[in-house]
Amino acid sequence: xxxxxxxxxxxxxxxxxxxxxxxxxxxxxxxxxxxxxxxxxxxxxxxxxxxxxxxxxxxxxxxxxxxxxxxxxxxxxxxxxxxxxxxxxxxxxxxxxxxxxxxxxxxxxxxxxxxxxxxxxxxxxxxxxxxxxxxxxxxxxxxxxxxxxxxxxxxxxxxxxxxxxxxxxxxxxxxxxxxxxxxxxxxxxxxxxxxxxxxxxxxxxxxxxxxxxxxxxxxxxxxxxxxxxxxxxxxxxxxxxxxxxxxx
Amino acid sequence: xxxxxxxxxxxxxxxxxxxxxxxxxxxxxxxxxxxxxxxxxxxxxxxxxxxxxxxxxxxxxxxxxxxxxxxxxxxxxxxxxxxxxxxxxxxxxxxxxxxxxxxxxxxxxxxxxxxxxxxxxxxxxxxxxxxxxxxxxxxxxxxxxxxxxxxxxxxxxxxxxxxxxxxxxxxxxxxxxxxxxxxxxxxxxxxxxxxxxxxxxxxxxxxxxxxxxxxxxxxxxxxxxxxxxxxxxxxxxxxxxxxxxxxxxxx
Numbered sequence: 001x002x003x004x005x006x007x008x009x010x011x012x013x014x015x016x017x018x019x020x021x022x023x024x025x026x027x028x029x030x031x032x033x034x035x036x037x038x039x040x041x042x043x044x045x046x047x048x049x050x051x052x053x054x055x056x057x058x059x060x061x062x063x064x065x066x067x068x069x070x071x072x073x074x075x076x077x078x079x080x081x082x083x084x085x086x087x088x089x090x091x092x093x094x095x096x097x098x099x100x101x102x103x104x105x106x107x108x109x110x111x112x113x114x115x116x117x118x119x120x121x122x123x124x125x126x127x128x129x130x131x132x133x134x135x136x137x138x139x140x141x142x143x144x145x146x147x148x149x150x151x152x153x154x155x156x157x158x159x160x161x162x163x164x165x166x167x168x169x170x171x172x173x174x175x176x177x178x179x180x181x182x183x184x185x186x187x188x189x190x191x192x193x194x195x196x197x198x199x200x201x202x203x204x205x206x207x208x209x210x211x212x213x214x215x216x217x218x219x220x221x222x223x224x225x226x227x228x229x230x231x232x233x234x235x236x237x238x239x240x241x242x243x244x245x246x247x248x
Numbered sequence: 249x250x251x252x253x254x255x256x257x258x259x260x261x262x263x264x265x266x267x268x269x270x271x272x273x274x275x276x277x278x279x280x281x282x283x284x285x286x287x288x289x290x291x292x293x294x295x296x297x298x299x300x301x302x303x304x305x306x307x308x309x310x311x312x313x314x315x316x317x318x319x320x321x322x323x324x325x326x327x328x329x330x331x332x333x334x335x336x337x338x339x340x341x342x343x344x345x346x347x348x349x350x351x352x353x354x355x356x357x358x359x360x361x362x363x364x365x366x367x368x369x370x371x372x373x374x375x376x377x378x379x380x381x382x383x384x385x386x387x388x389x390x391x392x393x394x395x396x397x398x399x400x401x402x403x404x405x406x407x408x409x410x411x412x413x414x415x416x417x418x419x420x421x422x423x424x425x426x427x428x429x430x431x432x433x434x435x436x437x438x439x440x441x442x443x444x445x446x447x448x449x450x451x452x453x454x455x456x457x458x459x460x461x462x463x464x465x466x467x468x469x470x471x472x473x474x475x476x477x478x479x480x481x482x483x484x485x486x487x488x489x490x491x492x493x494x495x496x497x498x499x
Binding site: 052054071072073074076077078080081082083084086087088089097098101127128129143144147 | 492
């Protein structure tokens, strides 16, 4: 699986470099979900891009199954924050694109099976601008998993959705990840989301750049969990880790 | 009748009315009544006198536009997606863009002779710079997430060009083609009045020299209709190739 060892990232700027990530040590648990929580601008998305092979770290190394990750691999798929769908392709064309690029002849059949599973088969010939946010998100997940990846990286996948759709999608995607035996990384700024979906929760340190701790968790998607004292205790613990450095 | 068509009809009728009033107020031979000009146009068009001129002009506009597009597309795409190419070419494009290319017409005629080539080349030269600038900007503005999505799918450069860059730039290319169409017609007119024996520009200036104003206006109507027909053709091609943009185009 993906392992980050002492990973650092410094962006070059005219007034000198500025550190986005420092000494990140993390590993993605096999067939489990790692939720990464941090405030906006803490470097979560940059870390996800490093895990995807889209961005090269300036320090440390990233490995996938013991091999250094230098570029994107077929085994690692990404769901982007704003979906990253192509407006000029229909939903079916968007979802089937990874297979088409590989020259897979069974594209249409596989796309229809997956669209049925995702509950968006009726929209197969619609363009992204004719779909709701939830349908677009399902399409983005479909495109990510159609090629049979081992790891699914998700960057704030539910942030633009209404609460009801968000809740439905959390359940559907969790179920899908279990069915497909995917190892998942969920980057989010929502403590609630991390607690509901994560088997492990990595918390960014106050001010970002480094991870202050990784907690074990048992993700529970039922609404009762949100009202439980266990939820309050754990979310308080994460909030403290996020705010730790600030003294008021 | 659709609202859009009704609005166009009202605008056309208003224009004819203004023209009619102006011709009565001026009462000069060089501004005939619209009915006379339209009648002359119908007579010449049905009689076939305008056909060769319309065809010559249409071929020149199409030829110039296609030549400009064929040259501008690779340059603009390369400038938009490859920083090193942009660094080298952008200063040249910026310097050459504002120069009025029509002034080079005598030199172009010396270089290419008197046939269709100098007219096609001049139209291409005039619209090339606008096309290249728009294609470059469209290629530059492709959202990072879409580029990254292609990378995560291990797309080869040719696949990225086909599935991402070209379709993303298409609406910009069509907008640019539509906006340069008026410019192409104007340049065509100038090119055809200079050492030319065919085309609507030649016909209009020739009739003006002969003081045959009804026929001159018939030529102007033909040139306007040619521009309008090409505009509609571009819109139809755009609707076919950019189907995902149709709701936006129709708004």
